[in-house]
Amino acid sequence: MTAGSEEIVVSHLTKHYKKLRAVDNLSFTVHSGRVTGFLGPNGAGKTTTLRMMLGLVQPTAGTATFGGVRYADLDRPIRHVGAVLEASSAHKGRSGINHLRVICSAAGLPRQAADEALARVGLTPAAKRKFKGYSLGMKQRLGIAAALLGDPRVLILDEPANGLDPEGIRWMRDLLKALAAEGRTVLVSSHLLGEMQQLADDVVIIAAGQLIRQGPVDEVLGSMTGLSQVRVRTPQPAELAAALSEQQATVAALPDGALTVTGLDAAQVGHAAFKAGVELHELTGERADLEQVFLQLTAGKAGIR
């Protein structure tokens, strides 16, 4: 299989639990060479989707393929796809290195792969320590080491930043970006939207089991012009507010005396001020961030089902 072909295609994936549609006719594509953020409120169906993609949960309908092949049909799958999932762990009484060796043994990988993977996530000093003595961040790193064992072209991570310290989060961001830069396909679910904005090239946003939006981060942010704001400071706030209100803009006063204007861009605000003869001390266009867009897109659909 060639590098470029390891696209993930999710097509009409559906999972019903009793009456709940945990995942509802979900289709999206994840491209190689990019980091794709998989976002959704709690209970949106992210974990269920990822588990169905990996053959752990039986879909009610639909398929997911990696370079055109279902996970279960891949030859030695961990050489193609590495995964770090929630509710996945190691035997408490087994050492980290032995945990990886068991995987190597089952997958027919050489034993050194375990040592290399452990070194790659910086766990070599704790290699022989039992898993129950690992901190949350060390456990998370061991999970990543396990995912990297087979040098896979595709990586799938469910909330990998859970329990990592700021240094660890930065390490993870750099690692995932480097992996994507090597042409690999990286799909990451996360609730840390600030982190995602720094990390992801593309996003797939779901809520209540359904696709809300997918595309490059810039496009998704740009599409929400209604959310972009302009911050402006003036000694004549009343005059400016009056001038802007004529243009159907919403103006709100901030505690520090500045105003935020919604519905116009910075140039339009500056022009309005100029025409009204209002003096400006500050004029900053603030684009909506991922968090605002996310909350707007999933409003009303959020909530535990």
Next chain:
Amino acid sequence: MNLVRAELLKIRTTNTWWIFGLIALPLWALTLLVNWASSSALLGMDPNEPGLDADQAEQTRVAAEAVNVATNLYTSGQFFGVLVVLLLAAIVVTNEFFHQTATTTFLVTPRREAVVLAKLAASVVLGLIFWLVTTLLNLALVPLILNALDVGVQLGEPAVWRAIGLNALAYALWAVLGVGAGVLIRSQIGATITLSTVYVIGFLGAATVFALLTPRIGDWFGNLQVLVPPLASQLMIAGTELPGNPPRWVGAVVLIGYALLAGGLGTWITKKRDIT
């Protein structure tokens, strides 16, 4: 083959197996002593003693034959040995859920039936190791006991070796039962407690029920006791055909039947289940 090796590595890289081994050892010693005592009592018993009916007298006479005393001693430790193997084999499965390693296991090997088969094979290997150790211990100590009982070593008797061989089969089959049971009862503690309780209580309870009811209902009912797994595996390792009991091969067939059922059901459920 990789998978069986991986399963054995999983067992080796945790403490469970040798802790269970340490538990099995005193239990083996206990059964050897009990068997010694009962053999000694049996040999001192007079089959023509008044109070025994014809059947019981015949049973006592056959059981007291040298070869049967010897097989009983050479297979000492089976009762608790197979229980320990049963629990260990169940834990081979329940561990995966208790420690949440099932996700990784099935990511590495999406063909779940292959995983169950590997677990069956690894558990059988483990069971045979327990059999080997107890058998070697028995071979070392039982000749001394037999000499003390004035019975003779009996190691020239094919029946003794056949019983030892069938004992190995019993250990293997109980390992298979354990894997199947582990799939059915996913909870680690639940499986351990349920299996040991059912094994011991089931054995004692069934033995009592059959002893009480058989004289009233009839011999055909007594023969049904071979359907109780621990009784089946004991029947399997009897030295010669015992009067009033079904033939030995029935014990083997019953146990193999249970093992196939447990293994098959376990595989089927594992294939269908969502791993979350």
